[in-house]
Structures are given as C-alpha cells and as structure tokens.
Amino acid sequence: MNLNQKKSAFIALGQFLSQFSLDNSARKEGVLHNDLFFDKFIDLIELSQSHNGWFTPEQVHYAINSWAEALTEENLNEWLSAYDLSNVQPKTVGLILAGNIPLVGFHDFLSVLITGHKVLVKTSSNDQKLLPFLADYLIAVASEMADNIEFVEGKLENFDAVIATGSNNTARYFEYYFKDVPSIIRKNRNSVAVLDGKESKEDLVALGEDIFRYFGLGCRNVSKLFVPKGYDFKQFFEAIYEYGDIIHYEKYANNYDYNKAVFLMSLFPLLDNEFLTLKEDSSYASPISSVFYEYYDDLETVKSKLLEDSEKIQCIVSNNLINRSISFGKSQKPKLCDYADNVDTISFLSKI
Known part of the structure; x- marks a missing residue:
C-alpha cells in the first residue's frame, strides 16, 4: 500500500x-x-x-x-x-x-x-x-x-x-x-497547570476538564497546580463544582474516601469540596480524586523548576504563562503532532 x-x-x-x-x-x-x-x-x-x-x-x-x-x-x-x-x-x-x-x-x-x-x-x-x-x-x-x-x-x-x-x-x-x-x-509522566489568579471562571471550568476527564487516570490529566502565594482557592472550587457528579461513580468515590482517609490519618492539611482534595505537595503524581498544589513567588522560578523536571511532565496548561503551554480544557485533545513524552514517533519510525 x-x-x-x-x-x-x-x-x-x-x-x-x-x-x-x-x-x-x-x-x-x-x-x-x-x-x-x-x-x-x-x-x-x-x-x-x-x-x-x-x-x-x-x-x-x-x-x-x-x-x-x-x-x-x-x-x-x-x-x-x-x-x-x-x-x-x-x-x-x-x-x-x-x-x-x-x-x-x-x-x-x-x-x-x-x-x-x-x-x-x-x-x-x-x-x-x-x-x-x-x-x-x-x-x-x-x-x-x-x-x-x-x-x-x-x-x-x-x-x-x-x-x-x-x-x-x-x-x-x-x-x-x-x-x-x-x-x-x-x-x-504527569501534567501540571500554572495559574496566576487572573483566570476567568470559564478558564477554571475548562481546567476541571483537564483534571477530571478519564477520572484523572491519563498522563495528560492535570495532577498538580502551581499557584501564586496567597492564592484563594474559592474561585477554583466554585468553578469545578459542575463536575461534582463524578463522586457518584463508585470506583472514583472509593478512591476519594480512601485517599482522603490516608491524608487525614497522616495529619496532612487538606482543602476539600467533597469530591476533590487539594494537598500542598512538591510531587507531581497525585492519587485519583486529589490534586497537589505548590505556591510560587515568581513565574521565573516555576519556569526553571518545570524545565529541570521536564522528564516528569507530559504537558503544561496555562493562559500562555509558560512557553508552549496548552490552553485550559485542551490537555485531552492532543493533535496528531503532539507526541507522548515529546518524542517524535514518526521521526523514530522513519529511521529504524
């Protein structure tokens, strides 16, 4: 052919x-x-x-x-x-x-x-x-x-x-x-979102898609947020409220209950809206039903960290805060040229 x-x-x-x-x-x-x-x-x-x-x-x-x-x-x-x-x-x-x-x-x-x-x-x-x-x-x-x-x-x-x-x-x-x-x-690999507090409600609703699509099981799902110091999560929780029905799915609910209990027994402080927990953590891989977050003082620090940890990251979501980042709500809509781990599969296959 x-x-x-x-x-x-x-x-x-x-x-x-x-x-x-x-x-x-x-x-x-x-x-x-x-x-x-x-x-x-x-x-x-x-x-x-x-x-x-x-x-x-x-x-x-x-x-x-x-x-x-x-x-x-x-x-x-x-x-x-x-x-x-x-x-x-x-x-x-x-x-x-x-x-x-x-x-x-x-x-x-x-x-x-x-x-x-x-x-x-x-x-x-x-x-x-x-x-x-x-x-x-x-x-x-x-x-x-x-x-x-x-x-x-x-x-x-x-x-x-x-x-x-x-x-x-x-x-x-x-x-x-x-x-x-x-x-x-x-x-x-995991995916991250970088926020600066200026996001609209529509942006944050779309971010919910990046978090909850496929129940958070994909490497392109956002599992970590970088937010400026003093960031108020109230607007974030209000925006993602429309995804609350996810808790009615038994497998997700079981993970929510289990992971929340583990965090609480370990005396970790949590932010919680009854279907998603937010935990301050420097790691990228959060468990199902939880998203980690990390505060930053300036964007240059975040850019340096993401560059240093590039082999751990699949994609970055933001409002153009980070070079080559993806718009909110688009992490699970990759183009054909968006290769996993940024390794050009076609180039590899054309040379073997």
Missing part, C-alpha cells in the same frame, strides 16, 4: 467513528461496512465497562470522538507533510501498550502503520477489545493491511524495534530487555 492508500483507510475509520456519540449514535450515509461493524461497535462500547470498570460509556465515547476528529484528510496531511517517508524500509515494530484510558495506544498503532511498518501489538489487560476491533475495521476497508497487523497474547518476539509504555519500574525492565533494538521506552 502506498501512503495515500493508508491515509484513505484511516480517514474511512475516522468517518466510521464519527457516527457514535453518547446521546445519539446514528448511521451516516456512505460510511463503509456499517452493515458489518456499526451494531457490533455499539455493543462493544456498552460492554467496555464490564471489561474495565473505568471505561464508562461517557469516557469511551470521548476517546472515540477525539479520534474521529483527528482522523481527517486535512489533519493527516498536515501531520505527515513534515516528513519524508519515501525511503522507509518496512520493519516489524512491537508495541507494548498501556491501558489506563480507552485507546491510549492508538497513536502508536497509527504511526507504525502509516509509516509502512508491520505492527506487532501486545495490548494491556485493561484495554483488550477496542483496538483489535478498530484493526478489524481497517482490514475490512483495506484488506492489504491484514499482513501488517498482528496482536499477540504471550511474549513479544521477532521484532526489529519496539515502543513500550509502562511505569517507572517496568521501564527499567523494558530498557534492559530491549537494549539491543531501537526503542522508545515511556515512563510515568
């Missing part, structure tokens, strides 16, 4: 995904293979929560809609225009995927196939159904892709390069095990 044929297959997938929404999934005229896949995908979405309790219909639909918006001809052309893929020598690339949020490994899957390689996928036990289904749809659209897509359940073998995502502990194992092949090894 040439590049245009591969792009066309993913564009068709984007059109297929665009039919599904939380409130009203409806067939669109002209979408390929709806007779085979439409009803099955609705069933899979409904069953996703039984496979992973965090994969509620709302969260799965959000992930699906994000990819539907990304997989357009315009977006794919803009993304790939920066690369020369004409001399890529096809290889087999192993993917070890995370499963913290729905379809979290799809960008790697897309990148391997679009650059002309074969993908060998080991899914997470927490997300085993969605990606294979989308792979089946791609193969129905372009049967030639069948030779370039393989899912494995056991040990990953017979690959020329690997992209592996895991915790800091598993990353050490990955680095040793894959030391003899080209690799991208991803570790734990």
Whole structure:
C-alpha cells in the first residue's frame, strides 16, 4: 500500500467513528461496512465497562470522538507533510501498550502503520477489545493491511524495534530487555497547570476538564497546580463544582474516601469540596480524586523548576504563562503532532 492508500483507510475509520456519540449514535450515509461493524461497535462500547470498570460509556465515547476528529484528510496531511517517508524500509515494530484510558495506544498503532511498518501489538489487560476491533475495521476497508497487523497474547518476539509504555519500574525492565533494538521506552509522566489568579471562571471550568476527564487516570490529566502565594482557592472550587457528579461513580468515590482517609490519618492539611482534595505537595503524581498544589513567588522560578523536571511532565496548561503551554480544557485533545513524552514517533519510525 502506498501512503495515500493508508491515509484513505484511516480517514474511512475516522468517518466510521464519527457516527457514535453518547446521546445519539446514528448511521451516516456512505460510511463503509456499517452493515458489518456499526451494531457490533455499539455493543462493544456498552460492554467496555464490564471489561474495565473505568471505561464508562461517557469516557469511551470521548476517546472515540477525539479520534474521529483527528482522523481527517486535512489533519493527516498536515501531520505527515513534515516528513519524508519515501525511503522507509518496512520493519516489524512491537508495541507494548498501556491501558489506563480507552485507546491510549492508538497513536502508536497509527504511526507504525502509516509509516509502512508491520505492527506487532501486545495490548494491556485493561484495554483488550477496542483496538483489535478498530484493526478489524481497517482490514475490512483495506484488506492489504491484514499482513501488517498482528496482536499477540504471550511474549513479544521477532521484532526489529519496539515502543513500550509502562511505569517507572517496568521501564527499567523494558530498557534492559530491549537494549539491543531501537526503542522508545515511556515512563510515568504527569501534567501540571500554572495559574496566576487572573483566570476567568470559564478558564477554571475548562481546567476541571483537564483534571477530571478519564477520572484523572491519563498522563495528560492535570495532577498538580502551581499557584501564586496567597492564592484563594474559592474561585477554583466554585468553578469545578459542575463536575461534582463524578463522586457518584463508585470506583472514583472509593478512591476519594480512601485517599482522603490516608491524608487525614497522616495529619496532612487538606482543602476539600467533597469530591476533590487539594494537598500542598512538591510531587507531581497525585492519587485519583486529589490534586497537589505548590505556591510560587515568581513565574521565573516555576519556569526553571518545570524545565529541570521536564522528564516528569507530559504537558503544561496555562493562559500562555509558560512557553508552549496548552490552553485550559485542551490537555485531552492532543493533535496528531503532539507526541507522548515529546518524542517524535514518526521521526523514530522513519529511521529504524
């Protein structure tokens, strides 16, 4: 398959995904293979929560809609225009995927196939159904892709390069095990927001999206706030009040109760609105249902700290207070060129 044929297959997938929404999934005229896949995908979405309790219909639909918006001809052309893929020598690339949020490994899957390689996928036990289904749809659209897509359940073998995502502990194992092949090894990262107290209510409501989307399980979720000394959190709590229904989800509520109890038993001072706790802490990785915060005297200090800790940070949210930061509410809407850990996956795959 040439590049245009591969792009066309993913564009068709984007059109297929665009039919599904939380409130009203409806067939669109002209979408390929709806007779085979439409009803099955609705069933899979409904069953996703039984496979992973965090994969509620709302969260799965959000992930699906994000990819539907990304997989357009315009977006794919803009993304790939920066690369020369004409001399890529096809290889087999192993993917070890995370499963913290729905379809979290799809960008790697897309990148391997679009650059002309074969993908060998080991899914997470927490997300085993969605990606294979989308792979089946791609193969129905372009049967030639069948030779370039393989899912494995056991040990990953017979690959020329690997992209592996895991915790800091598993990353050490990955680095040793894959030391003899080209690799991208991803570790734990967190996202932060930098506030100066001038944010509007709309900004802070949007920040709530960055915090609560996917229940805070993603590396692009804001888990840490930098605020100026003397910052009044009243406006912040008022703005995020509209996310309060999250406490009615049992798994989140259990985490809220547990983590709050641990903090209180440790005599940590907390700010609490009955569905989110705020704890002053220099760390970045806060537990589910909690966000850490840290006071600053001047922005230059924050900029220096974030630069020093760049390998711990996935993205930064602010009102242009920090260079290359993301607008409030956009952390879970990355563009195709927004690479995990700021490692250019396409560049890596074009040179192996």
